[in-house]
Amino acid sequence: MLSIKNLQAKVEEKDIIKGLNLNIKPGEVHAIMGPNGAGKSTLGNVLSGREGYEVTGGSVEFLGKDLLDFEPEERAREGLFLAFQYPVEIPGVSNLEFLKASVDAVREHRGQDPLDSVSFLKLAREKCKAVNLDQNFLKRGVNEGFSGGEKKRNEIMQMMLLEPSLCILDETDSGLDIDALQVVADGVNSQRSVDRSFIVVTHYQRLLDYIVPDYVHVLANGRIVKSGGKELALELEEKGYSWIDEEVV
């Protein structure tokens, strides 16, 4: 699915990703944890091709293609999805219109006909329900005035609509109340399949009780410094990150 080799990237002339390796097979769930400022969000931005995030070395293969060759929108259409840590508002553009444009673009890329408005509305309502968002949210501006938790659920709804191959969830659990956490986790779990993989970025072991990962990685100072099974998360919860630093050094 995804193969990252010795990836290096800088932002504003500052090296942030410093030789990162990661392999993800279809169907796997990888959790990435690590201290603030380690480069977790940067990794998501680099993979999705955000402007200003400059790759200075290494390679990324996604579904057999050189991911770094593609424009951000092409990467998205190819099946790479990023749920944002801080979803931005687009006032005036209705969520429904935005989602339709998005789904249409992806479908067109896959050689499918666009959905007619009625079928799309039906589908969107279904997904709203799945993440426990009222249908009113379809009419409102994209993330406009949404609470933190509503924004996160909106991200998961988009993921469900787009049916991507690789989902990067950047702290989708932060700011969620207990019920919402369950909703989001259920949403994610319902999307798990043999040909869909996940990168789940989180600070909290708790999320991983709901979304059980196949692997847990620690990203520190721009690199994966430790990898393990789901028990690694428990260990981190207990001991923090300082022991790893020492181990690495």
Next chain:
Amino acid sequence: MTEEINELIKNEYEAGFVTDVESETLPPGLNEDVIRFISSKKNEPEWLLEWRLKAFHVWKEMDEPTWAHVQYPEINFQDVSYYSAPKSMDDRPKSLDEVDPELLKTYEKLGIPLHEQAALAGVAVDVVFDSVSVVTTFREKLKEAGVIFMPISEAVHEHPDLVKKYLGSVVPQKDNYYAALNCAVFSDGSFVYIPKGVRCPMELSTYFRINEQSTGQFERTLIIAEEGSHVSYLEGCTAPMRDENQLHAAVVELVALDNAEIKYSTVQNWYPGDAEGKGGIYNFVTKRGVCHTNAKISWTQVETGSAVTWKYPSCILKGDNSVGEFYSVALTNNFQQADTGTKMIHLGKNTKSTIITKGISAGKSQNAYRGLVRMNPGAEGARNYTQCDSLLIGDKCGAHTFPYIESKHPSAVIEHEATTSKVSDDQLFLCQQRGIDVEKAVSMIVNGFCKEVFKELPMEFAVEAGKLLEVSLEGSVG
């Protein structure tokens, strides 16, 4: 991201072509003889010639205004040609089938299939090609309702009393420099009269088009809504590409008598000039309406074209309880400059006005809102609500707001809100990450920003407006 947007806004202006229709054009220059020529060409009555000449003398004594937030090379008014008419004018076509096929082709290129449009939308179209109206449809049906909708040059002959009574009654000759010029040399335009109590059975629509090299276009429109009548008038324009700057100085006068309602919608897409700021239309327009008791005038404009726009559709709320509205979208890109807004003059008691404007600036353009709200001493209980929103795309453009508020009545309430926002890289990236390309994303965001104004456009016009905006967004914003 800015780079990408700059790329996008470089696209060519889609309506850029020149139709090859032989036309009769007067050599450049303006003097009494030119005015006499124009007047005699139209077989005008003596009073109108006198009126024009009087305006000419007024104009000669005036100076071009310089207060607007726009800059352009000085216009030499002696370099402008003041009359041009398609050759086919003399034997005017009775139906569309008789229209010069070249003309029809022009409209088709613009995506205005006249036959279809007239038939499908039930719109009566008074097409102004250059200075002379060549086609008028649906006149019969309007006649049944008693509605008069014809070129003003014909109305002068067929309804001289009405024209004489109202021409210049809302925008006096000496009102401003361009209005005075228009009075002296106006070419043609529309005349609308809605009798007492009549609801006009269809939207009245006119497409304007400039087609002659260095020919000024001086439209003159007069709409009279008798007591208790109702009319919706649509004006749309687009112009072919050329290098030379073209002068456009139109005057529109609206008269809404007691309990009448006039809705005037414009989509303006004159040639804006190229990416280097070369060429484009200079658009100096005076639009004003007067509202008598309980009357309502609503201006809606979508301004996407012209190199320079100077335009303030206004309402004089003369009668008690009268209502004025101004809804505006002004989009500028490349080197376009717009200074546009409105004037709401509250004279009567309990008069009400609403101003909603959306300014969008891209490229290196400058976009200014200029609005005056005046509550006169008699305007007891008058109210105004103004909302001016600006949206910036890229970082080389400018948005400016110049609100003028004069309240001479203590009970008058004036509310003013203004916001400025930017299409942010974060927003565009969110769209891209969802598979939506930048061009579509910008168009979606801009459309969303303008929603409040677009919903004021009549249905029949919304499609056309959408298309014109799409062209501008495709070609100008992305």
